[in-house]
Amino acid sequence: MNRAPDDAHRHARALLDPVHYDYFAGGAGREVALDENERAFRRLALLPRVLRGAASRDTAVTLLGDRSRMPVLVAPTAFHRLAHPEGELATARAAAAAGTVLIASMAATTAIGEITAAARSVRPEAAVWFQLYLQPEPEVTGALVRRAEEAGCTALVVTVDSPVRGRHGRDERHGFHDLPPGLAAENMRDLPGTAPGGAAVRPIAMSSALSWEHVRRLRATTPLPVLLKGVLHPEDARRAVAEGVDGLVVSNHGGRQLDAAPATVEALPRIVEAVAGRLPVLLDGGVRTGCDVAVALALGATAVAVGRPVVWGLAADGERGVRDVLEWFRSDFDQALALCGGARPADLTADLVVRRGGVGS
Ligand code: FNR
Numbered sequence: 001m002n003r004a005p006d007d008a009h010r011h012a013r014a015l016l017d018p019v020h021y022d023y024f025a026g027g028a029g030r031e032v033a034l035d036e037n038e039r040a041f042r043r044l045a046l047l048p049r050v051l052r053g054a055a056s057r058d059t060a061v062t063l064l065g066d067r068s069r070m071p072v073l074v075a076p077t078a079f080h081r082l083a084h085p086e087g088e089l090a091t092a093r094a095a096a097a098a099g100t101v102l103i104a105s106m107a108a109t110t111a112i113g114e115i116t117a118a119a120r121s122v123r124p125e126a127a128v129w130f131q132l133y134l135q136p137e138p139e140v141t142g143a144l145v146r147r148a149e150e151a152g153c154t155a156l157v158v159t160v161d162s163p164v165r166g167r168h169g170r171d172e173r174h175g176f177h178d179l180p181p182g183l184a185a186e187n188m189r190d191l192p193g194t195a196p197g198g199a200a201v202r203p204i205a206m207s208s209a210l211s212w213e214h215v216r217r218l219r220a221t222t223p224l225p226v227l228l229k230g231v232l233h234p235e236d237a238r239r240a241v242a243e244g245v246d247g248l249v250v251s252n253h254g255g256r257q258l259d260a261a262p263a264t265v266e267a268l269p270r271i272v273e274a275v276a277g278r279l280p281v282l283l284d285g286g287v288r289t290g291c292d293v294a295v296a297l298a299l300g301a302t303a304v305a306v307g308r309p310v311v312w313g314l315a316a317d318g319e320r321g322v323r324d325v326l327e328w329f330r331s332d333f334d335q336a337l338a339l340c341g342g343a344r345p346a347d348l349t350a351d352l353v354v355r356r357g358g359v360g361s
Helices: 005-015 018-025 032-042 087-098 112-122 138-151 169-174 212-221 234-243 264-275 290-298 308-339
Strands: 044-046 061-063 066-068 072-074 102-104 128-132 156-159 226-229 247-250 281-284 303-306 353-355
Touching: 005 018, 005 308, 018 169, 018 308, 032 044, 032 264, 032 290, 044 290, 072 102, 072 308, 087 102, 087 112, 087 308, 102 112, 112 128, 112 138, 128 138, 138 212, 156 212, 212 226, 212 234, 234 264, 247 264, 264 281, 264 290, 290 303, 290 308, 303 308
Parallel strands: 072 303, 102 128, 128 156, 156 226, 226 247, 247 281, 281 303
Antiparallel strands: 044 353, 061 066
């Protein structure tokens, strides 16, 4: 049975330690951005086209050379072993089986080389991208990039919305600050600059000193395409194009960073306009149904990514649970595409999207 993300969420909530549940579910501040991500999709409607004679459909998209069976990727989320003992290995196998791209978090509890190996054990051509927080020391960033390259990752997703760590009220209330014994951010193990006899796992640093110069330096040191994740201002999108970045992810970090950030689907049109087709634009935040996927694509996203739904699937039923959630997204998107009269993702155009609650809007 394909379990809808909502069912997976209910199961996950019942199964997880409440402290860990709140870590995954929670957002920053008063959780306005978190709530709005989902709510903003509900304020939008789709005007279906009829009688278009679209006899067969294809939901696949190609992103920076990687083919995905559906325009729904796995967003990078930390600490999968808190959700299920098999952690990122289960997620990687499920994403590969579903034929989609996994964006593996730098804060994974499994090393990137093991994640790509798990994905390829299911499907040799499975695509895994590596999410990177640029570290203040260039040699540390460099070592992480080498690890991602050696693991066979095909793109780097640099998260730029975290000059400081988000303040998560739920974690503060629970006093949840560290992984339990036995779990660690494995990509951070044995990096340069780790003092002999010191802690083998470096903490992930957030730095407000990062600038476009760091992105330039990164691009000079790797042949991999570089996407920036967490861009919401159209001027930053234009700058990214000028800097030669390869793609953008419109994201507010699932409402976990700036609580006053807009819902991502509301920020999307201006980013799409600024980019004017020069880069693929992805979106994450609050995508819960195939209709949400269709709305985002109609507004100009090339694809979306889902964070919490994948974690809920993982907590509910491991690899099987993630696979169910991803397959459900594929079939629910296929259904929405058909009902809109489309044959392929590109058939979803901006004229299909209207606001709810307004006549003639
Ligand atoms: C995240 N996100 C995230 N982003 C990132 O770049 N690196 C990371 O390590 C994490 N970790 C993380 C942990 C958890 C528990 C969550 C919920 C989110 C943000 C993530 O990539 C994505 O932007 C959001 O999750 C998308 O929103 P939805 O789909 O969860 O609503």
